[in-house]
Amino acid sequence: MTVTETEPADSSPLSAEGAETARLVREEIARRRISRQALADMARISLSTLEKALAGKRSFTLATLLRIEEALGVDLRAGRPAPPAAPVLGDVAPESMGAYARSAVAWLEGRYLTIRPSFGTPGGLFAYLTTVRWVPEKACLGFAESGRSDSRFEQAGHVSMPNLSGHIYLVTNEQGQYRLAILSRPTIDGQLFGILTTLEVGSGSQLVPAAAPLALRKLLEGEDPPLGLVTDAMPHFADYRAMLGRSTDGDFARLHLPC
Numbered sequence: 001m002t003v004t005e006t007e008p009a010d011s012s013p014l015s016a017e018g019a020e021t022a023r024l025v026r027e028e029i030a031r032r033r034i035s036r037q038a039l040a041d042m043a044r045i046s047l048s049t050l051e052k053a054l055a056g057k058r059s060f061t062l063a064t065l066l067r068i069e070e071a072l073g074v075d076l077r078a079g080r081p082a083p084p085a086a087p088v089l090g091d092v093a094p095e096s097m098g099a100y101a102r103s104a105v106a107w108l109e110g111r112y113l114t115i116r117p118s119f120g121t122p123g124g125l126f127a128y129l130t131t132v133r134w135v136p137e138k139a140c141l142g143f144a145e146s147g148r149s150d151s152r153f154e155q156a157g158h159v160s161m162p163n164l165s166g167h168i169y170l171v172t173n174e175q176g177q178y179r180l181a182i183l184s185r186p187t188i189d190g191q192l193f194g195i196l197t198t199l200e201v202g203s204g205s206q207l208v209p210a211a212a213p214l215a216l217r218k219l220l221e222g223e224d225p226p227l228g229l230v231t232d233a234m235p236h237f238a239d240y241r242a243m244l245g246r247s248t249d250g251d252f253a254r255l256h257l258p259c
Contacts, residue, residue, distance in 0.1 A: 018059040041131040042071035093140040098162040112216040125230040147227045192216040193252035213247035
């Protein structure tokens with residue numbers, strides 16, 4: 001599930017410029033070896049919007065095109081000067097991120113159902129998507145959130161995997177403001193567990209440091225789990241709660257509070 005946006009009717013004729021844009025997007029998808037679903041998640045648009053535009057059934061809106069350009073790091077609009085080619089940085093991440101090779105972390109790429117406690121509804125859970133993919137321009141794994149009901153707080157950043165701790169770090173740094181998730185390596189059933197440290201909206205516009213357990217499960221191709229706020233009245237609450245509970249019950253993360 002991704003964030004949807006208003007599009008023109010399917011009957012709108014596709015211009016030559018629109019057809020060329022669709023071709024460029026298809027080429028980028030093939031070159032980067034990512035799925036269309038992954039691109040939709042990274043660009044925070046619906047898969048149906050992307051599919052229809054690539055099939056020539058409708059034109060890309062400017063808003064959609066800007067999101068895709070941001071996700072891919074390229075300029076797709078005709079008539080604009082071509083951006084300078086991104087430097088080829090190789091297939092090994094910087095030492096500051098763990099110096100991992102792309103071939104050694106390909107198993108981590110994909111879409112993940114992500115669950116944490118709700119910060120606004122006591123006893124509730126919050127579910128969204130996290131997409132992990134290799135970013136050639138930065139020579140490292142990157143991640144991006146999507147499908148959040150509070151989409152303005154969706155995070156994106158880089159992935160660190162140092163050998164020293166054996167953990168996976170999802171790091172967001174926006175002008176020196178950090179948000180960090182520390183995760184275990186995947187279990188045999190493809191789940192990752194850990195802890196999230198972030199800023200929570202407090203009184204008024206005040207931001208308050210907050211920490212919470214976190215759980216991720218890799219999704220199958222085409223799988224579309226329920227997202228958003230999850231309460232105990234919903235049929236999938238028990239499964240989501242059990243999955244999140246493994247973070248602390250399985251000793252993947254510890255929350256220390258004074259007695």
